[in-house]
Amino acid sequence: MLINERKRGRQSADWAQRLQPFWPELVAEVRKIGELATERSFLNISKIQDTINIVRTIPDDAADDPNLRMLIRSLIFSRFLRYEEVISNTNTSGQA
Numbered sequence: 001m002l003i004n005e006r007k008r009g010r011q012s013a014d015w016a017q018r019l020q021p022f023w024p025e026l027v028a029e030v031r032k033i034g035e036l037a038t039e040r041s042f043l044n045i046s047k048i049q050d051t052i053n054i055v056r057t058i059p060d061d062a063a064d065d066p067n068l069r070m071l072i073r074s075l076i077f078s079r080f081l082r083y084e085e086v087i088s089n090t091n092t093s094g095q096a
Contacts, residue, residue, distance in 0.1 A: 016062040019072075023058055030071055033078045036085065048074050 030052050034045035051067050062068050
């Protein structure tokens with residue numbers, strides 16, 4: 001028996017709605033995924049590009065849509081790889 005059990009709402013349940021105004025910019029950025037060799041070695045580029053054609057808009061109830069979640073995770077990972085490439089190029093360009 002649980003005492004002190006509380007029901008809580010979902011964390012960030014409105015994340016999909018908050019992305020809606022930025023969706024065109026995010027789509028443009030997702031379409032660039034695959035330009036780097038490191039992205040091609042880690043990500044399934046064809047699946048990402050096929051999925052971006054499926055997810056044309058973000059409906060209000062899209063927070064649990066696996067396609068949208070995959071696109072957002074791919075975008076986050078792509079940004080990480082691009083950041084790492086910039087950092088590694090900065091570190092090696094200063095060496096003689």
